[in-house]
Amino acid sequence: xxxxxxKDGMNAVLKRxxxxxxxxxxxxxxxxxxxxxxxxxxxxxxxxxxxxxFNQKSEYSFKEILLPLSQTLFFFTEDQVKEAEAPxxxxxxxxxSCDLHAVKRLDEIYLRNGFEDYYYKRLxxxxxFILLGCQNPFENCFCVDMQTxxxxxxxxxxEQAGDGYVMDNHCNAWESLLSSxxxxxxxVQPSHVTETGVHVKIPDGLSIDAANxxxxxxxxxxxINCGRCNFVCPTCTCFTMQDIFYTDNGKVGERRxxxxxxxxxxxxxxxxxxxxxKKNGQRMRFRVLHKVYDYKERFGYHMCVGCGRCDDICPExxxxxxxxxxxxxxxxxxxxxxx
Amino acid sequence: xxxxxxxxxxxxxxxxxxxxxTASRVRVPGGHLEAIYLPLLQNIxxxxxxxxxxxxxRQGFEIPGIAFENMPQVNELLQPIIEGLDINQQVPGxxxxxxxxxxxxxxxxxxxxxxxxxxxxxxxxxxxxxxxxNDLHFKIALTGCPNDCAKVRMHDxxxxxxxxxxxxxxxxxxxxxxxxxxxxxxxxxxxEVNYKVKRNADKCIGCGECVLACPTRAWTRGKQKLxxxxxxxxxxxxxxxxxxDFIKWVDEDSIIKIILNTYDYVDSYIDPAAPGGKEHIGYIxxxxxxxxxxxxxxxxxxLPEIAEVYTPIYWKGVKY
Numbered sequence: 001x002x003x004x005x006x007k008d009g010m011n012a013v014l015k016r017x018x019x020x021x022x023x024x025x026x027x028x029x030x031x032x033x034x035x036x037x038x039x040x041x042x043x044x045x046x047x048x049x050x051x052x053x054f055n056q057k058s059e060y061s062f063k064e065i066l067l068p069l070s071q072t073l074f075f076f077t078e079d080q081v082k083e084a085e086a087p088x089x090x091x092x093x094x095x096x097s098c099d100l101h102a103v104k105r106l107d108e109i110y111l112r113n114g115f116e117d118y119y120y121k122r123l124x125x126x127x128x129f130i131l132l133g134c135q136n137p138f139e140n141c142f143c144v145d146m147q148t149x150x151x152x153x154x155x156x157x158x159e160q161a162g163d164g165y166v167m168d169n170h171c172n173a174w175e176s177l178l179s180s181x182x183x184x185x186x187x188v189q190p191s192h193v194t195e196t197g198v199h200v201k202i203p204d205g206l207s208i209d210a211a212n213x214x215x216x217x218x219x220x221x222x223x224i225n226c227g228r229c230n231f232v233c234p235t236c237t238c239f240t241m242q243d244i245f246y247t248d249n250g251k252v253g254e255r256r257x258x259x260x261x262x263x264x265x266x267x268x269x270x271x272x273x274x275x276x277x278k279k280n281g282q283r284m285r286f287r288v289l290h291k292v293y294d295y296k297e298r299f300g301y302h303m304c305v306g307c308g309r310c311d312d313i314c315p316e317x318x319x320x321x322x323x324x325x326x327x328x329x330x331x332x333x334x335x336x337x338x339x
Numbered sequence: 340x341x342x343x344x345x346x347x348x349x350x351x352x353x354x355x356x357x358x359x360x361t362a363s364r365v366r367v368p369g370g371h372l373e374a375i376y377l378p379l380l381q382n383i384x385x386x387x388x389x390x391x392x393x394x395x396x397r398q399g400f401e402i403p404g405i406a407f408e409n410m411p412q413v414n415e416l417l418q419p420i421i422e423g424l425d426i427n428q429q430v431p432g433x434x435x436x437x438x439x440x441x442x443x444x445x446x447x448x449x450x451x452x453x454x455x456x457x458x459x460x461x462x463x464x465x466x467x468x469x470x471x472x473n474d475l476h477f478k479i480a481l482t483g484c485p486n487d488c489a490k491v492r493m494h495d496x497x498x499x500x501x502x503x504x505x506x507x508x509x510x511x512x513x514x515x516x517x518x519x520x521x522x523x524x525x526x527x528x529x530x531e532v533n534y535k536v537k538r539n540a541d542k543c544i545g546c547g548e549c550v551l552a553c554p555t556r557a558w559t560r561g562k563q564k565l566x567x568x569x570x571x572x573x574x575x576x577x578x579x580x581x582x583x584d585f586i587k588w589v590d591e592d593s594i595i596k597i598i599l600n601t602y603d604y605v606d607s608y609i610d611p612a613a614p615g616g617k618e619h620i621g622y623i624x625x626x627x628x629x630x631x632x633x634x635x636x637x638x639x640x641x642l643p644e645i646a647e648v649y650t651p652i653y654w655k656g657v658k659y
Binding site for chain 2: 068070226245264
């Protein structure tokens with residue numbers, strides 16, 4: 001069922017939902033950019049509908065709500081372990097179509113890849129998703145080519161319409177709340193992008209041989225292995241574990257799970273001092289092929305959702321989509337070498 | 340020819356090597372101006388000068404080859420530039436009202452540079468409005484960050500942008516980028532402790548390299564604009580020296596107040612026999628003692644809580 005809300009009506013709905021949920025959306029962090037006097041659009045908790053930034057892409061994705069960058073899993077003493085508390089409330093996340101497609105990837109890795117991750121699951125079970133319709137693509141978006149521009153598995157959708165908001169609702173539990181605060185009911189179809197400025201073509205003949213291309217060497221010097229592309233990516237799921245012993249009492253501590261990046265030093269370090277991907281070009285090769293080749297081999301669809309955040313944030317202006325488009329010639333190059 | 344050289348100097352002209360010829364100095368606070376003023380400078384140079392323009396060491400322009408008798412016409416042509424750059428003026432149409440207090444210099448700042456911690460041009464313009472016109476010989480320079488591209492320690496007052504890094508421990512993934520960059524490019528104020536980062540606040544110079552390097556926004560900039568303020572660096576003959584740290588983590592309002600207070604101090608203590616009424620402030624402080632300067636400078640100044648005042652200050656430099 002679709003609804004039209006005035007701003008006040010929408011805020012009344014949010015207020016009610018906040019009894020039960022923490023509500024996250026892209027918000028403007030004043031002074032939150034890396035450079036002085038710059039802001040940043042990132043995910044944070046909102047208290048009213050006007051907190052949401054509808055007309056900009058968030059620099060970092062919703063991912064950090066389901067997979068906190070740094071999460072304490074449990075506390076330990078010499079003979080006891082205490083699990084860290086889960087949030088008391090569930091969460092509502094406002095996100096775009098590409099990001100909701102990314103949720104499917106996160107679920108694939110944390111719920112269906114051989115085992116269920118307890119900590120992910122206990123958050124994920126209590127999350128509702130409200131789709132932010134996209135009237136226009138942003139810079140570097142290529143969702144249409146990744147087929148992530150439309151989706152219907154949302155709990156509700158929202159878009160600005162004049163001074164108010166239109167919403168399509170799929171969540172039965174919200175139906176009476178929404179109908180009691182709306183101005184009127186109407187048919188609502190969330191907007192979606194049908195054309196983007198950036199296009200990608202993943203070649204059909206792509207194989208693991210692409211790893212042998214000379215193309216990756218270009219990134220040895222260009223890339224600074226900072227890992228921003230991983231940290232902003234809604235589908236990067238890697239983590240590492242840290243056992244902390246408190247400094248005042250080294251016999252107690254906690255175990256944390258923190259986000260890891262395949263671009264950052266240390267990712268491939270192994271016991272005995274080995275390190276498998278020392279060159280930045282090889283790290284780039286691993287990341288790119290994981291997003292548009294390896295993952296698909298295992299799960300049947302591409303990992304990359306085409307949000308373009310990695311391109312938006314790279315301080316060295318390395319474009320992931322541009323790299324994908326070089327794969328066509330890579331296929332030819334490694335084909336010629338094998339012939 | 341009868342020309343009052345004292346007056347023309349105050350009017351931002353100068354006595355040159357060539358008899359009968361002068362040069363006009365154009366103030367550009369913060370060294371940044373709209374390009375529409377460049378054709379006006381070109382017109383003055385081609386109409387009354389020798390067709391050339393010098394970019395001065397203090398980020399202004401100097402138009403040479405002007406005959407003394409053309410100074411009134413040049414002043415008229417300068418009027419739209421003086422007004423456009425919002426320079427305080429006593430008599431419209433008569434050119435610059437003083438020259439002693441020099442053009443306020445600034446690096447390009449955060450309008451362009453990623454390292455800059457503030458809008459250097461904007462702050463330079465604010466200072467210019469507060470101190471000009473004034474005949475006293477004051478030199479002020481601003482730089483966006485501790486890289487000090489504007490070489491502010493060579494000036495009476497040096498203003499260096501700082502940022503107080505804010506650490507969100509929950510966003511830190513211990514990638515090590517900040518620790519590495521602080522050690523390699525800055526002062527090594529960061530240390531990894533228990534897979535997180537500890538900042539040595541005494542050591543930290545507020546350069547912001549950690550914020551720039553952080554891939555997760557665990558480090559962000561402090562909300563308040565804060566500065567390192569250096570005193571009484573100078574070039575010149577007797578004892579050229581670098582400015583020394585006066586206050587770390589000082590705010591804009593206090594800086595302006597201290598500079599204005601220093602004008603009062605110099606008014607009271609300048610050598611009445613100083614040649615051309617020009618004496619570097621540092622020599623006056625050498626004479627009165629730093630404590631006396633401090634009493635004058637800090638009058639009615641409310642420093643932010645975080646501010647650290649370095650006192651007493653000892654200067655070094657070359658002595659001839």
